[in-house]
Amino acid sequence: MTTINRTIPRPGGRSARVQAAVHRATLELLAQHGRAALTVPLIAARAGVTPSTIYRRWGELADLLADVAVERLRPDADPADTGSVAGDLLAWAEQYRDEMSSEVGLGMMLDVLSARRGALAEGQLPVPCQCAAFTAAQIETIVDRGIRRGEPVPDVDAVMDTVVAPVVYRALFGTAPMAPERAQALVEACMKTARKAPTTAVA
């Protein structure tokens, strides 16, 4: 069990079935009634478990919502392969901008951030950091492909600071989401920092 995958129990076991049922019930109730109407007893009834099962496993409602949000933010596929780092980053950034600028994306980020405050178990990665790790892993896939093709590539950290951070900042703190053209310009500026990586960088 890694720190990132802590909430994924052995597939097929009772624990995994409970988790899947509770997550599904939460998502259905979110879609039907909205976040403000959610309660632990309501979710428990829908999932066919007792409220104490939820309290024992997740803690408060906010922690369950953060866990559900992290799972939704976990990418289920590699970024599209367009044949170049610039093309991959442009395509990825547009999808990311679109998702994070939506009401659903904003709600997930706020759910995840509300778990930042709670006390952390030893060695456990804070929930928001898990999300940043998912995002960094997607960027890393794009950068690694570029290195294999012998292309100049930007640092993963540079992409996080100059593309990911402004998209997220404007979604959270801005009066309007970032325009697609602005996200595109940020990727282009970031690509100007691209350097040829030594070929030994790829195992």
Place this chain on the structure above:
Amino acid sequence: MTTINRTIPRPGGRSARVQAAVHRATLELLAQHGRAALTVPLIAARAGVTPSTIYRRWGELADLLADVAVERLRPDADPADTGSVAGDLLAWAEQYRDEMSSEVGLGMMLDVLSARRGALAEGQLPVPCQCAAFTAAQIETIVDRGIRRGEPVPDVDAVMDTVVAPVVYRALFGTAPMAPERAQALVEACMKTARKAPTTAVA
């Protein structure tokens, strides 16, 4: 009363005294007992008002905490004037990075963001956007000084995207706050986009 200053009532009036007493009580209790121990009745008792006064004026505890956080995030002075835009931005960014990377700064941002979710009164600027507006106003002061001195200056939006956003993103989602050297490098990269503004830009 503007949308930004909506919570600042006429100075000296009863409403202003109530607000000041409730804010002060909240800050004192935060410092003494921490956020998890705060309740509306506790704050009301300390401030010498009834709980219903607080509920009527602020809504829930989270809304009061967001209001208190916004007031703390409101800058109480212009950015230091070092004689150049680059110098001003470096000094400002270091102070901002330092504040936002602290436990107190992170807690204020989370309090402010928790108010993003609630329904908004018509024409009311969401609380997190008020904070972004404070920050943008500080940057604008620096840029305006530069224009008056005839210096090349970056866009305020560029500073928000390339300096402010990564500092905030790493504080909220990172495993460690941004290093001072990194913030400095971001300011230097941003200054490379500086352009001479037409003198008519300043009224």
